[in-house]
Amino acid sequence: MADRTSSSKIYLDVVESLRSMIEADSLIPGDKIPSERELSDRLNVGRSSVREALRALELLGLIETRRGEGTFIRDFQEHKLVELLGTFFLQDKKVQEDLAETKRLIEIDCLRIVAFFATAEEIKQLIVWVKDDEFLDDDFFLRIAILNRNRLLERIWRIVNSYARTSEPVLGNTKKEDYLALLTYLLERDEEKAIETYLIRIRNMSKDE
């Protein structure tokens, strides 16, 4: 691999090589990739360079390494990069507002989808849960997000929520009745009312401060 013309940093070339390798071999989450030493040989680079690439991908959550076993492609549904970025810098005021707004938008989108596609059974289960358990607002919307069946949107919600949470602690605990009202509207497939209920709740929460 002397033909390293593109980037100046070897570890980036290794990342790229891995990418093509995965693509070429159609590797999927759970599959094993060659060992560090073998990659080092095959690509004609030092093992340390290979490791830099692997560690970077690991922090991104794209691969997973198990000592004594090897390195594996990961189910990248959950990136740990979330927590990482989340705990890094988020002092900016504007960012906070954007976070809150985006979170609201996504939650509303989720509500819409759930109102449309969730089965009555699923919603009823949620109702039971609300009645029986203690929970935080986050938990509630996590379940809504999961119900929406769109894994990506759920993931985005998780990310945004995680960001948002690191900034200001969850305030205002909505009353159970409100959640139940919302769920009831969902059960009746009344999208409009459900969202309205949601918005009222938002308004109450900000009043609480």
Add this chain to the structure above:
Amino acid sequence: MADRTSSSKIYLDVVESLRSMIEADSLIPGDKIPSERELSDRLNVGRSSVREALRALELLGLIETRRGEGTFIRDFQEHKLVELLGTFFLQDKKVQEDLAETKRLIEIDCLRIVAFFATAEEIKQLIVWVKDDEFLDDDFFLRIAILNRNRLLERIWRIVNSYARTSEPVLGNTKKEDYLALLTYLLERDEEKAIETYLIRIRNMSKDE
């Protein structure tokens, strides 16, 4: 730093140490962080471990290194992780559907916001642009996303769009009239009509296949 009780991997400890260091010293983008050798000394870990941490953060776009100069905190508005993730694996069928759906939802959210908050002037500029220039569908919604003023939502759109694009090339070039109709509704603050126009366009695009 023998008190490395938490994680088993040193490079993760280094990442954490850097995080606290940045926080403690209130470092901001552009600031220089200690050299690899100094970190290696201060934290009592090998330089290679320090490098693994730094390379990971670099791939995340959080820091920037300049040979002969040092390592600097980066303006993290644009993470290169986007392109990276985008080009990685996305063969799964379900993921594709989720992508498309999420993209639609976000675009609709953006339209809603724009219908509410964008100035007439901004929308008129867009109209002029649509009339005068050639562009792709992506370009159009990129501008919408930017208009919405929510940097986070814009970024999410960019990410989702970038994912989506790597999978299937943008098909169907909507006619200019459709874009203009949509913009006109936005100008009139007619959220409903605008979204309706948007949805019709979606339907046409999938018919084109």
Add this chain to the structure above:
DNA sequence: GAAATCTAGTGGTCAGACCACAGCGGCCTA
């Protein structure tokens, strides 16, 4: 056949060695 053991392979880490490059200061020359 089951349990204990050994062994090869893998990731985790370190130390030390070069190289390439940027910045700075001192020195020499015009």
Add this chain to the structure above:
DNA sequence: TAGGCCGCTGTGGTCTGACCACTAGATTTC
């Protein structure tokens, strides 16, 4: 004195070789 040259020092970039810790599978032993 002004300008440019040169080399020193510090920094990131890379490689090598050496251990260690751990896993899984083969081997041996009972």
